[in-house]
Amino acid sequence: xxxxxxxxxLNWQFGEVVATQRETDRAKSITLSVxxxxxxxxxxxxxxxxxSEDGYHAERSYSIASAPEDRPRVTITxxxxxxxxxxxxxxxxxxxxxxLELRGPIGGYFVWEASMGGPLxxxxxxxxxxxxMAMIRHQAASGSSxxxxxxxxxxxxxxxxxxxxxxxxxxxxxxxxxxxxxxREAPTGWAGYHRRVDADMLREVAWxxxxxxxxxxxxxxxxxxxTATFLAALGxxxxxxxxxxxxxxx
Amino acid sequence: xENQLDGNASAGxxxxxxxxEMTEVTVTCANCDDSNLIAExxxxxxxxxxxxxxxxxxxxxxxxxxxxxxxxxxxHGARVLQFNGDH
Numbered sequence: 421x422x423x424x425x426x427x428x429x430l431n432w433q434f435g436e437v438v439a440t441q442r443e444t445d446r447a448k449s450i451t452l453s454v455x456x457x458x459x460x461x462x463x464x465x466x467x468x469x470x471x472s473e474d475g476y477h478a479e480r481s482y483s484i485a486s487a488p489e490d491r492p493r494v495t496i497t498x499x500x501x502x503x504x505x506x507x508x509x510x511x512x513x514x515x516x517x518x519x520l521e522l523r524g525p526i527g528g529y530f531v532w533e534a535s536m537g538g539p540l541x542x543x544x545x546x547x548x549x550x551x552x553m554a555m556i557r558h559q560a561a562s563g564s565s566x567x568x569x570x571x572x573x574x575x576x577x578x579x580x581x582x583x584x585x586x587x588x589x590x591x592x593x594x595x596x597x598x599x600x601x602x603x604r605e606a607p608t609g610w611a612g613y614h615r616r617v618d619a620d621m622l623r624e625v626a627w628x629x630x631x632x633x634x635x636x637x638x639x640x641x642x643x644x645x646x647t648a649t650f651l652a653a654l655g656x657x658x659x660x661x662x663x664x665x666x667x668x669x670x
Numbered sequence: 671x672e673n674q675l676d677g678n679a680s681a682g683x684x685x686x687x688x689x690x691e692m693t694e695v696t697v698t699c700a701n702c703d704d705s706n707l708i709a710e711x712x713x714x715x716x717x718x719x720x721x722x723x724x725x726x727x728x729x730x731x732x733x734x735x736x737x738x739x740x741x742x743x744x745x746h747g748a749r750v751l752q753f754n755g756d757h
Contacts, residue, residue, distance in 0.1 A: 529709035
């Protein structure tokens with residue numbers, strides 16, 4: 421393992437909203453221009469801080485969705501949690517030109533760079549796709565030849581984040597394969613899987629263990645634990661499986 | 671609102687105190703002696719603070735409480751923090 425990198429303490433800085441894009445009914449991407457951005461690695465996140473007029477702070481962590489190559493622009497994708505105190509503001513009230521306070525990039529464990537090789541196996545549950553999308557975009561932007569497979573579990577077709585872009589990237593590339601599974605409604609004629617991720621599905625989609633794949637799993641805690649357990653049973657080495665678990669972050 | 675997350679989410683709070691990338695630091699539990707990367711711990715975060723728990727025995731390893739103009743760091747449950755590399 422590499423040494424703990426000395427980075428200096430993190431400071432808050434401001435970014436300006438330069439674009440927003442609706443991804444699904446509940447998810448929105450927000451692109452910030454951060455003048456002093458030091459650059460990030462795919463998989464890292466930022467902390468955002470909102471301050472109310474009386475000085476009350478609310479902080480949340482959001483994974484970076486954009487490729488490092490987009491510097492000094494940083495895109496996050498936020499899923500609206502109805503009862504949350506931060507996400508409804510970010511998805512509904514934020515406009516171009518607004519300033520947001522952030523610190524980052526943060527995290528060195530759940531990170532992939534093209535130089536780390538592969539083959540890469542990415543498994544996403546719901547908005548767990550966000551840091552994995554940064555890896556896919558980095559792979560495309562860097563011209564990496566690392567073969568990559570994504571298995572992406574969503575509740576319904578309408579809740580798949582980045583659906584068009586993933587399709588476009590997979591069509592234009594021999595290196596990226598994307599497989600979807602839907603856990604609730606599936607449209608008639610749906611060609612993907614229609615159930616929760618299970619051992620049989622992983623046996624079909626995941627790289628054979630003897631290819632020594634590098635695996636990143638991101639999603640809700642039970643999804644991540646189940647997927648990691650199935651992969652271990654398929655012979656995947658635990659030190660080549662990296663996980664990021666999240667709960668609903670309002 | 672309290673969320674169960676993992677150590678990746680606590681990295682910003684920790685890195686506001688320690689000048690290191692903290693997710694790859696190894697923490698040894700003072701209760702069960704198990705060692706894990708911070709990234710692999712169980713973390714609860716709320717407006718009041720952050721608790722980093724041992725994934726093996728659920729003992730509180732690190733507690734950070736935020737109050738007005740001050741923060742409190744309790745490392746009582748962490749026997750050792752191991753930072754790899756030359757510092």
